[in-house]
Amino acid sequence: MKKLILLATCLGMMTAVSFAQSSDKTETRTKKSKSTTYVCPKCHATSNKAGNCMKCNVAMVKDGTYYCTGCGATSDKPMKCAKCNMDMVKITAK
């Protein structure tokens, strides 16, 4: 009898853990898709999809991307452009 109870407790715990994991995954997925904003590096128009700005016809970058105004290179960290030796500017939605 004791063994059966132990087994049931074990199974119950495993189910609870797998439930918690699956709900965690869905939560991160929805958070990610919601927070991604694309910003035009020239006129700062925003979009929730990657693509070109309707106005400037330049590729939009993710919100918070560092952008070289000289050649259009992008980086996720603040740095100087390897090509133009210019400080890259952070592109954020305004």
Ligand SMILES: [Zn+2]
């Ligand atoms: Zn634009």
Ligand SMILES: [Zn+2]
């Ligand atoms: Zn550059």
